[in-house]
Protein backbone atom coordinates (compact mmCIF):
# COMPACT_ATOMS: atom_id res chain seq x y z
CA UNK A 1 0.00 0.00 0.00
CA UNK A 2 1.22 3.44 -0.89
CA UNK A 3 1.85 5.94 1.90
CA UNK A 4 0.66 9.48 1.44
CA UNK A 5 1.82 12.39 3.54
CA UNK A 6 -0.65 15.15 4.25
CA UNK A 7 0.41 18.59 3.07
CA UNK A 8 -0.03 21.38 5.55
CA UNK A 9 -2.52 23.92 4.23
CA UNK A 10 -1.22 27.43 4.56
CA UNK A 11 -3.63 29.94 5.99
CA UNK A 12 -3.68 33.15 3.96
CA UNK A 13 -2.06 35.98 5.87
CA UNK A 14 -0.48 33.73 8.51
CA UNK A 15 2.63 35.94 8.42
CA UNK A 16 0.58 38.95 9.57
CA UNK A 17 -0.68 37.59 12.83
CA UNK A 18 1.60 34.75 13.81
CA UNK A 19 4.92 35.44 15.55
CA UNK A 20 7.85 34.01 13.59
CA UNK A 21 8.74 31.79 16.54
CA UNK A 22 5.34 30.10 16.29
CA UNK A 23 5.42 29.43 12.57
CA UNK A 24 5.56 25.82 11.46
CA UNK A 25 8.46 24.65 9.32
CA UNK A 26 6.18 24.71 6.26
CA UNK A 27 5.05 28.27 6.99
CA UNK A 28 8.62 29.39 7.60
CA UNK A 29 9.84 27.91 4.32
CA UNK A 30 6.87 29.37 2.44
CA UNK A 31 7.93 32.86 3.47
CA UNK A 32 10.88 32.67 1.09
CA UNK A 33 9.93 34.48 -2.13
CA UNK A 34 12.53 32.62 -4.20
CA UNK A 35 14.38 35.74 -5.29
CA UNK A 36 17.80 34.14 -4.85
CA UNK A 37 19.41 37.38 -3.68
CA UNK A 38 20.66 35.92 -0.41
CA UNK A 39 22.65 33.38 -2.47
CA UNK A 40 24.77 36.09 -4.07
CA UNK A 41 28.25 36.51 -2.68
CA UNK A 42 28.79 39.67 -0.71
CA UNK A 43 31.64 41.93 0.27
CA UNK A 44 31.64 43.57 3.69
CA UNK A 45 33.52 46.82 4.18
CA UNK A 46 35.88 46.30 7.14
CA UNK A 47 35.66 49.93 8.19
CA UNK A 48 32.01 50.81 7.70
CA UNK A 49 30.48 47.33 8.00
CA UNK A 50 28.45 48.07 4.86
CA UNK A 51 27.50 45.01 2.86
CA UNK A 52 27.85 45.12 -0.91
CA UNK A 53 26.15 42.45 -2.97
CA UNK A 54 27.87 41.08 -6.05
CA UNK A 55 26.41 39.29 -9.07
CA UNK A 56 28.65 36.32 -8.26
CA UNK A 57 26.38 33.50 -7.24
CA UNK A 58 27.00 30.72 -4.78
CA UNK A 59 28.19 27.63 -6.62
CA UNK A 60 24.87 25.88 -6.00
CA UNK A 61 22.53 28.61 -7.22
CA UNK A 62 20.66 27.91 -10.44
CA UNK A 63 20.78 31.16 -12.42
CA UNK A 64 17.52 30.38 -14.23
CA UNK A 65 15.23 29.11 -11.47
CA UNK A 66 17.00 31.11 -8.69
CA UNK A 67 16.80 28.00 -6.53
CA UNK A 68 19.51 26.11 -4.70
CA UNK A 69 20.35 23.06 -6.83
CA UNK A 70 21.09 20.94 -3.74
CA UNK A 71 18.91 22.51 -1.09
CA UNK A 72 18.53 19.54 1.23
CA UNK A 73 22.17 18.45 0.92
CA UNK A 74 23.64 21.93 0.51
CA UNK A 75 25.76 21.89 3.66
CA UNK A 76 27.81 19.03 2.27
CA UNK A 77 28.94 21.39 -0.49
CA UNK A 78 28.59 24.80 1.13
CA UNK A 79 29.04 24.36 4.89
CA UNK A 80 28.94 28.12 5.41
CA UNK A 81 25.40 28.44 4.01
CA UNK A 82 23.41 30.18 6.73
CA UNK A 83 20.16 28.63 7.91
CA UNK A 84 17.88 31.49 8.81
CA UNK A 85 15.67 30.83 11.84
CA UNK A 86 13.36 32.91 14.05
CA UNK A 87 16.13 32.85 16.66
CA UNK A 88 18.97 34.15 14.51
CA UNK A 89 17.18 36.56 12.18
CA UNK A 90 18.05 39.58 14.33
CA UNK A 91 21.72 38.71 13.97
CA UNK A 92 21.49 38.42 10.17
CA UNK A 93 18.97 41.15 9.37
CA UNK A 94 21.70 43.67 8.49
CA UNK A 95 22.77 41.80 5.38
CA UNK A 96 19.42 40.50 4.17
CA UNK A 97 17.91 42.14 1.09
CA UNK A 98 15.35 44.76 2.08
CA UNK A 99 12.80 42.94 -0.10
CA UNK A 100 13.39 39.60 1.66
CA UNK A 101 10.17 38.36 3.23
CA UNK A 102 11.97 37.30 6.40
CA UNK A 103 13.37 40.79 6.78
CA UNK A 104 10.00 42.42 6.06
CA UNK A 105 8.02 40.25 8.44
CA UNK A 106 10.68 40.60 11.13
CA UNK A 107 10.37 44.39 10.74
CA UNK A 108 6.59 44.14 11.01
CA UNK A 109 6.07 45.17 7.39
CA UNK A 110 3.68 43.78 4.78
CA UNK A 111 4.80 41.54 1.94
CA UNK A 112 4.87 43.01 -1.54
CA UNK A 113 2.16 42.20 -4.07
CA UNK A 114 4.63 40.16 -6.10
CA UNK A 115 5.35 37.79 -3.22
CA UNK A 116 4.12 34.29 -4.17
CA UNK A 117 2.06 34.08 -0.98
CA UNK A 118 0.19 37.22 -2.05
CA UNK A 119 0.12 36.81 -5.84
CA UNK A 120 -0.54 33.07 -5.72
CA UNK A 121 2.21 32.25 -8.20
CA UNK A 122 5.98 31.91 -7.94
CA UNK A 123 6.46 33.66 -11.31
CA UNK A 124 5.72 37.16 -10.08
CA UNK A 125 9.05 37.52 -8.30
CA UNK A 126 10.72 37.11 -11.69
CA UNK A 127 8.14 39.07 -13.69
CA UNK A 128 8.58 42.06 -11.40
CA UNK A 129 12.35 41.86 -11.82
CA UNK A 130 12.94 41.32 -8.12
CA UNK A 131 14.83 38.07 -8.50
CA UNK A 132 18.36 37.43 -9.72
CA UNK A 133 17.11 35.39 -12.67
CA UNK A 134 19.65 35.36 -15.52
CA UNK A 135 21.71 38.08 -13.85
CA UNK A 136 24.38 36.10 -12.06
CA UNK A 137 27.80 34.71 -12.83
CA UNK A 138 29.06 31.48 -11.30
CA UNK A 139 31.71 31.91 -8.61
CA UNK A 140 34.11 29.49 -10.28
CA UNK A 141 34.26 31.87 -13.26
CA UNK A 142 35.60 34.80 -11.23
CA UNK A 143 38.96 35.17 -9.48
CA UNK A 144 38.78 36.16 -5.82
CA UNK A 145 40.64 39.43 -6.47
CA UNK A 146 38.11 40.45 -9.13
CA UNK A 147 34.96 40.41 -6.98
CA UNK A 148 34.89 44.20 -6.72
CA UNK A 149 34.35 44.32 -10.48
CA UNK A 150 31.05 42.49 -10.05
CA UNK A 151 29.18 44.67 -7.59
CA UNK A 152 25.41 44.30 -7.82
CA UNK A 153 24.09 47.55 -9.25
CA UNK A 154 20.43 47.29 -8.32
CA UNK A 155 18.99 48.17 -4.95
CA UNK A 156 18.75 45.14 -2.68
Ligand code: SF4
Pocket residue numbers: 031032033034035036037038039097099100101102
Ligand atom coordinates in the same frame (compact mmCIF):
# COMPACT_ATOMS: atom_id res chain seq x y z
S1 SF4 B 1 16.50 36.86 0.07
FE1 SF4 B 1 14.95 36.06 1.44
S2 SF4 B 1 13.17 35.77 0.18
FE2 SF4 B 1 14.90 35.95 -1.23
S3 SF4 B 1 15.59 33.85 -1.57
FE3 SF4 B 1 16.74 34.63 0.16
S4 SF4 B 1 15.61 33.99 1.99
FE4 SF4 B 1 14.23 33.80 0.21
Ligand code: SF4
Pocket residue numbers: 038039040058059060061062067068069070071074075078081082
Ligand atom coordinates in the same frame (compact mmCIF):
# COMPACT_ATOMS: atom_id res chain seq x y z
S1 SF4 C 1 24.06 26.60 -0.65
FE1 SF4 C 1 22.15 26.89 -1.71
S2 SF4 C 1 20.85 28.06 -0.27
FE2 SF4 C 1 22.98 28.22 0.42
S3 SF4 C 1 23.76 30.12 -0.49
FE3 SF4 C 1 24.28 28.43 -1.88
S4 SF4 C 1 22.61 28.35 -3.36
FE4 SF4 C 1 21.89 29.55 -1.61
